[in-house]
Amino acid sequence: MRSHSPLPRQRGLTAISGALALIILLLIVQIWLLTASLESFLAGHLSVAVPGAIASALIFLACLGLYIFILRVDREVQQD
């Protein structure tokens, strides 16, 4: 088992900011994905919807993972 040394406040804040920046990047990609899928759907290319939905689900899972990371860092910092 790893020993539990609380994160220093400033490092915690930097880690959270990094994770936030990543989430924002992923979100931009997801917005682009949604508009591209919608555009193809309206243009009658129905086969694009499947890869679009899969990629969007993966991006959402990555965002969720980063959010859980932020919560963990947050909790560790509070023990500081």
Next chain:
Amino acid sequence: MKLLGQNREPLWKEEFSVFANDERYVSRRQFAKFLVLTSFGMLVGNVWLLLKSVFLRKEQYPRQAIATVADLAVGQSKTFSYPTADDRCVLIRTGERRYVAFSQKCTHLSCAVYYSRDENALVCPCHKGYFSAQDGSVLQGPPPRPLPRIVLEQVGDALIARGVQVNGGSQS
């Protein structure tokens, strides 16, 4: 303060800290939550598109008599509804033996297009979008896609609509 033996601060204290330093954590955490919810919303959008395209693939269009060949002279047009009463379309006789029909809904912002005989084009009055009367392709203006085409069939004197073709992808 421990709440009922839990190893955490009570929620109100976590969210409304009296320390200015903690405040930054709260705002970042809440912002992250908001972003993740936005991401979930976009996933819902993609899944909705997926479901729609699955059901659209299975959609069957009815066969519907929309006019007779004697109804239109060359260069004339006529509106009709297909496949439902809410889907307005326009039928054009472009030649002695040639009839074409398109959805009237502009692919830009859904204004109703009309056939202009002088310009031999389908015109959208909202933002001056022009579509070819031959194949529905965009000639000028902001519309991003061609007009959906109604698949026609001539049986004797009757003109029958039997499907909708969106941008070359047949859905008849």
